[in-house]
Amino acid sequence: MTELRNVEAELAKFRRRVLVASVFVLFCFLLLVSRLVWLQVVRHDDFEEQAESNRTAIVPIVPNRGLIMDRNGITLATNYSAYTLEITPSKIPGTLEETIDQLSALVDIQPRDKRRFKKLVDESKSFESLPIRTRLSDEEVAKFAAQRFRFPGVDIKARLFRQYPHGELASHVIGYIGRINQREKEQIEEWPEEQQTNYKGTDYIGKLGIEQSFEQQLHGITGVDEVETSAGGRAVRKLASNPATPGNTIKLSIDIKLQKLIEEMYGERRGALVAIDPRNGEVLAFVSMPTFDPNLFVEGIDVENWQILNESIDKPLLNRALRGTYPPGSTYKPFMALAALETGKRTAGTIINDAGSWTFGGHTFRSHGDGGLGAVDMYRSIVKSSNVYYYSLANEMGVDAMHDFMKPLGFGQYTGIDINGEVRGVLPSQEWKRTYYKKPEQKKWYAGETISLGIGQGYNTFTMLQLAHATGILANGGIRHQPKLVTATQDALSRNWIPAAKEPAMNLGYKPEHVAVINRSLVGVTKEGTSARVFAGAGYVSGGKTGTAQAVTIGQKDKYNASKLEEHQRDHALYMAFAPADNPQIALAVIVENAGFGAEHAAPIARRVFDYVLLGQYPSEEDLVAVKKGQAAAPIGKPRKVEDIPWKTAAP
Structure with missing residues (x-):
């Protein structure tokens, strides 16, 4: 009897273990099924998209930059196509120096190219493709292509380059483009999403002059290529394409x-x-x-040329023309004379005696050399450039009256x-001095400061x-x-010329x-x-x-x-x-x-x-x-x- 009870107990225990094991297996199976449902049903679209993205890539197509022309149709800024040797630092197995030295045996790389490349590396992220040499010859392209397997992270690309065919001519007006730096990237990130997308794949941006002021029109609209890629990330074939729209052509009045x-x-x-x-x-x-x-700046100016330009006296x-401010000197006198007529301070026939100097408050203001001009009316004051005439006129008008008359003429104002x-320059007034200076004793306007303003000197710039x-x-x-x-x-697609908007005349x-x-x-x-x-x-x-x-x-x-x-x-x-x-x-x-x-x-x-x-x-x-x-x-x-x-x- 004892043996029978023991067998039954063992069987009951065995059945419980089988049941627990079955429940555990069922639970695991349910987990597996739920995971499969999650992956195959719930996350199906996501994983399909990821799989497709592993197979395909969206490549931005940078548009051709618009041209800049003068009023007669002469091209001032254009583009040309050339091969460039580029390095992606993050993909280089060894050091950059070793790679560049090995490349130098195949392609001519000058010290200035190395200095410029180092500057680009310092300003860019390690995963960006950066040019070490531009304008490669066909022979150089062939030499590198035969040895490309030795240089992971190095490739040859065909790029459009900006060119200013007349070199230094009108460079301050035309401006130049250069590689987008970190500060500009941060600014682009603050733009509306549509504008940010338009700069995907773009490495260059207008830095000065018309190139900067009309950047959005010159840039064009970025296109995209959808390509199938291999496991190594190389393009196999093009699946779809949305071509880029070139930038508009800008015509100048110059x-x-x-x-x-x-x-x-x-x-x-x-x-x-x-x-x-x-x-x-x-x-x-x-x-x-x-x-x-401006051609020096397109691919990043080297240190030597930058020092020459930046440190020159x-x-x-x-x-x-835009930012240099100067006293106008006697060229200011005709406008002072017009102010006198318009404000009624003087008539054209008013006679002023020019004795060669004019004294105010114990200070003697010089006039024409060592001698005077004698009796001077308005006509003679301009033709012979009498200082005394305008010293006394400035004293009669006062600084604020001069300021109020000259302001609509654009002196000391942005012309738009x-x-x-x-830059604005300085058209002085009492209010300007109170605002400009910090110390209380400097804020006060003194009557003697008004005198030299009449001949375009003093604070006038x-x-x-x-x-x-x-x-x-x-x-x-x-x-x-x-x-x-x-x-x-000129619209890049319709080829129609669109006149620039104008402010109404006043x-x-x-x-x-x-x-x-x-x-x-x-x-x-x-x-x-x-x-x-x-x-x-x-x-x-x-x-x-x-x-x-x-x-x-x-x-x-x-x-x-x-x-x-x-x-x-x-x-x-x-x-x-x-x-x-x-x-x-x-x-x-x-x-x-x-x-x-x-x-x-x-x-x-x-x-x-x-x-x-x-x-x-x-x-x-x-x-x-x-x-x-x-x-x-x-x-x-x-x-x-x-x-x-x-x-x-x-x-x-």
């Missing part, structure tokens, strides 16, 4: 041949010139000297030109763009047009008889005044005003002597002008830094600009040499026809 002439006339001198059509605000020339080669990277980076803009308003009878560099864009309400007095006086300057020798024999009548502006302040008892000053401390030469006088088609402002008198250095440049625009004449070779040296008056030699001047374009 006449690049005129721009070239002006830059050539400057020679080794520094300065700026802005020429505007006063009838519509179109900028005909926008010159800043010295200039630079001549500041070639400074856009003097369609290029980034414009303006850009050549502002002076040209104001000259255009005066030439146009008080009607103001916003300066514009871009006249139209009439400042000057009395025509007052404007006529000033313009007649400015014509007098070219007939019997300081620029008469320069405009002798001109085939048109122009109006203008020379100016000399201090670069540094000299002592009250000291007499200006250029020979005793460093070259960068000497006075600036200025000229503002318009032509023809009876129907102005061009207005300009020009400065030659540290050159001295405007009649000797600035006015001769203006004369040749007018001859080009109005007569279609180009200076003779001997005349160009004289202008460059600052030894020119009226043109010498036989002028050439503009259309006969050969035009060369640099090869890529």
Whole structure:
């Protein structure tokens, strides 16, 4: 009996164990089934998408960047295709240095290429493909292709490169593109999602000038290729494609041949010139000297060239036309005279005695050399450039009245030109001084500070763009047009030209008889005044005003002597002008830094600009040499026809 009970107990125990094991197996099976349901049913779409993405890849197609042209259709910025040798640092098995040394045996890699590549590595993420050499020859491509298996992480790509075919010409206007840096990537991440997507795969962006200001239009719309990939990640075949849309073409108002002439006339001198059509605000020339080669920046400028540009005392990277501020000197006097007429402070016939100096508050303000001009009316004050006339006028008007009149003319204001980076300059007022200075004793405006403002000195500092803009308003009878560099864009798909939007013109309400007095006086300057020798024999009548502006302040008892000053401390030469006088088609402002008198250095440049625009004449070779040296008056030699001047374009 005992044995039977033991057998039954063992069987019962065995059955319980089988039951537990069965339940456990069933539970595991249910887990497996549920997992399969989760993977095969619930997550089916997700895993199918992942599997498809492992098999396919979405490759962005970077669009061709839009062209930039001058007003006559001459290409100023274009693209060309070339092979580039690129390295992805994260895929390199050894060190970058070893890989580059081995590549140098196949492809010519110069020290400057290595320095530029190192700079790109420092600014980029390790998984990005970075160029070590561009513009590979067919022979170099073949050599590397045969040895490619030795270099994981290194590849040859066909890329479009930006090219500025005229090199340094008009570089401050055109600007340049460069590789997108980390700061710009962070800015792009803050853009709307649509714009961010449009920059997928894009390595370059506009950095300066029109390239920067019109980046969105020039960039185009990024396309995509859907490709099937191998296990190694290489494209096997294209599955679908949505082509990229090229960027729009930008047409400028600049006449690049005129721009070239002006830059050539400057020679080794520094300065700026802005020429505007006063009838519509179109900028005909926008010159800043010295200039630079924008092609240096496209693939990342090397350290050596960057130091040369950045550390030069001549500041070639400074856009003097847009960002350089200078006292206007005597070119300010015509606007002061117009202010006197419009505010009723003086009439054209008011006589002021110019005794050679003017004293206020115990301070003697110098005038014309060591002698005076005697009795001076408004016409003579401009033609002979009387300082005393405008010292006393400034005292009568006061700083705030001058500020209020000059502000609508654009002095000390943003003109709204369609290029980034414009500076305001300084049009002083009592409010400006209270805001600008921190110390209480510096905030007070003193009456003596007003006097020198009348002759364009003191706190007055303006850009050549502002002076040209104001000259255009005066030439146009008080009607103001916003300066514009871009006249139209061409849609990449329709090929239709779309005119650039324009701000409506504004009439400042000057009395025509007052404007006529000033313009007649400015014509007098070219007939019997300081620029008469320069405009002798001109085939048109122009109006203008020379100016000399201090670069540094000299002592009250000291007499200006250029020979005793460093070259960068000497006075600036200025000229503002318009032509023809009876129907102005061009207005300009020009400065030659540290050159001295405007009649000797600035006015001769203006004369040749007018001859080009109005007569279609180009200076003779001997005349160009004289202008460059600052030894020119009226043109010498036989002028050439503009259309006969050969035009060369640099090869890529």
